[in-house]
Amino acid sequence: MTTAKPGRVLVVGGYGAVGALLVDTLRTWPGQPVVVGGRDAARAARLGGVRLDVTDPADFRRTLTELGDVSVVVMCVEPPDAGIARVCFEQGVHLVDVAATRRLLDDIEDLHEAAADTRATGVLSVGVAPGLTNLLALRAHEAVEGAERIDLTVLLGGGERHGADAVRWTVEHLAEPASPAGPARVGLPGHGTRTAHPFPFSDQHTLPRTLGVERVTTRLCLDSRLLTASLFGLRQATRHPTGRRALTASFRRIHLGSDHFAVRADAYRGRAHTAYALTGREQSRVTALVAAYTTRELLTGTLPPGVHHLEQLPTLAHLPETLAAHDVTLHRLRATNPR
Ligand SMILES: NC(=O)c1ccc[n+]([C@@H]2O[C@H](COP(=O)([O-])OP(=O)(O)OC[C@H]3O[C@@H](n4cnc5c(N)ncnc54)[C@H](OP(=O)(O)O)[C@@H]3O)[C@@H](O)[C@H]2O)c1
Numbered sequence: 001m002t003t004a005k006p007g008r009v010l011v012v013g014g015y016g017a018v019g020a021l022l023v024d025t026l027r028t029w030p031g032q033p034v035v036v037g038g039r040d041a042a043r044a045a046r047l048g049g050v051r052l053d054v055t056d057p058a059d060f061r062r063t064l065t066e067l068g069d070v071s072v073v074v075m076c077v078e079p080p081d082a083g084i085a086r087v088c089f090e091q092g093v094h095l096v097d098v099a100a101t102r103r104l105l106d107d108i109e110d111l112h113e114a115a116a117d118t119r120a121t122g123v124l125s126v127g128v129a130p131g132l133t134n135l136l137a138l139r140a141h142e143a144v145e146g147a148e149r150i151d152l153t154v155l156l157g158g159g160e161r162h163g164a165d166a167v168r169w170t171v172e173h174l175a176e177p178a179s180p181a182g183p184a185r186v187g188l189p190g191h192g193t194r195t196a197h198p199f200p201f202s203d204q205h206t207l208p209r210t211l212g213v214e215r216v217t218t219r220l221c222l223d224s225r226l227l228t229a230s231l232f233g234l235r236q237a238t239r240h241p242t243g244r245r246a247l248t249a250s251f252r253r254i255h256l257g258s259d260h261f262a263v264r265a266d267a268y269r270g271r272a273h274t275a276y277a278l279t280g281r282e283q284s285r286v287t288a289l290v291a292a293y294t295t296r297e298l299l300t301g302t303l304p305p306g307v308h309h310l311e312q313l314p315t316l317a318h319l320p321e322t323l324a325a326h327d328v329t330l331h332r333l334r335a336t337n338p339r
Contacts, residue, residue, distance in 0.1 A: 008033040009068035009295055012054060012084075013077030015043055017163030018098060018127075021288035022076060023047070024146070027294065035067060035146075052125055057083035064091055071244040072096060072295055077165050082107035085122060092118035094298045098127040099171060102202040105130075112307040122307035123294050129154045130203040133218065133263050134210075134311040135319055136276045137203065140267030141211050141250075143274035143335065147267035150211075152203060152218040153186045153196045158257030171248045173200045174231065175238040181217040188262040189279050189331045196221040197232045210309050213267075224257035261286070273336045278320055280328035289326055293319060313318055321332035 009026055013019040014036030026034045035047030044051050052063045054077060064070055064087065070253055075097040085108045088095045095115075099105060105124050115122050118140045125134045141147040156162075162170075179198035187193045196219035204216040222228045231251075237243035264277040276316050290310075297303060297315055310316055320330045 007071035008035050009072045009074060010035045010037055010067065010070045011074045012037045012052065012077060014038060014049060015047060016076055016165060017284040018287050019076035021285050022074060022291050025288060025292040029296065031214060035070065047156050052300055054079035054084050057087050060084055061087045064093065072298055074101065074291055074295055077096065078104060080171065082111060085111055086114065088273060089115040089120045089122065092120050094120050095122040096126055096294050096298065097124050098287055098291055100130055100202050102200065102205045105202050105206065109307050116306040119305045121298055121303045121305055123298065123310065124307065125203060125206055125289050125309040126294050128261060128283045129201050129218065130206065130311055131287065131290050132278055132320065133203045133265060134207065134309060135317060136263060136265035136278060137207050138211060138311040138317065139276050140265045140274045141213060144267045144269040144272040145256055147213045147269050149215040149268045150213050151184065151266040152216065153188065153264040154201065154218065154220050155188050155191055155194060155249060155262040156283055157259040157261055158220055158222040158224040159255045160259035160284065161255065163284060164252065167248055171238055171244050171251065174235050174246065176200050179217065184219055186264060188264055189277050190260065191223060191262055194221045206309050210312055222257060223260055227256050271336060273334055275333040277331040278328055279331065286323065286328060290319060291324060
């Protein structure tokens with residue numbers, strides 16, 4: 001049996017929008033060697049990295065073996081299934097994953113025993129949404145002493161240059177059937193009141209299990225009202241591959257709005273209602289920061305073996321305060337006493 005050991009951090013997708021910022025952050029922290037991975041051998045090599053493809057777990061296993069001293073793999077691109085996670089855990093390598101797809105996260109969660117067997121830790125729901133939304137949900141849930149319902153709202157900046165994989169993910173998920181919860185009008189600090197639409201972020205599926213809250217809904221809007229209306233107005237078109245391709249190409253070209261983002265969590269129990277929000281700039285940068293702090297915590301060796309979501313790890317509960325050093329602001333918006 002292999003066991004987790006100190007070594008290098010392999011950032012998969014390490015020259016993408018999230019990955020490159022993560023690599024930059026980790027490299028500013030002294031004493032932490034980092035390896036970059038991606039499909040473009042020349043690009044990876046220029047950054048002192050390796051070619052790898054997450055659609056080929058057997059090849060990934062060979063790469064890990066050749067590198068020899070990787071202790072944490074950070075996934076900054078979504079693989080098609082849990083094959084890469086399985087390889088990491090078999091080899092006693094920790095995993096941090098920024099993925100937002102419910103099925104993928106469920107499949108990795110199912111590897112909890114396999115990870116625990118090799119003393120490896122997998123951390124899921126790392127980023128802004130999922131990630132910071134999960135931590136705000138936890139706070140609001142505790143403030144009302146056990147929520148019956150949680151509403152999460154995510155506002156993304158249409159002016160930010162989101163990475164190709166993030167745009168692909170968003171457009172693909174628009175094609176999923178709309179949730180019966182329906183749109184809601186939500187106040188977001190610095191952005192006024194916005195109409196946000198139900199969107200299949202993984203957090204709303206994870207939190208009922210991790211917090212025991214029956215009803216959780218996540219809604220999305222963009223800072224540009226025009227782009228929000230276009231995105232959700234074109235929902236039908238994304239059911240066909242040509243529509244998805246056209247919309248993906250448009251969203252990669254059109255940058256309307258700012259690079260600001262906001263997330264909000266509202267928890268309800270009877271007459272009690274508490275809400276927290278976080279605001280900042282550049283969700284890719286903040287996703288990278290959440291992944292960096294999570295990786296740093298993993299390297300201390302204090303996180304429990306097995307697979308966990310961010311909100312299940314008490315030592316990471318204060319990330320919203322930690323991120324104040326990176327111009328991310330925490331707001332307590334509403335507190336109606338539960339009693
Ligand atoms: N949790 C959150 O809040 C959050 C926030 C933002 C993004 N995300 C997720 O993070 C992921 C990355 O987003 P991004 O904006 O950084 O996308 P991106 O800029 O397109 O970066 C993806 C990177 O992965 C590499 N890559 C693509 N396919 C690969 C494969 N099969 N094998 C190995 N490497 C591959 C790409 O380079 P090559 O094409 O050259 O291989 C690129 O370096 C997305 O899945 C997105 O959904 C999560």
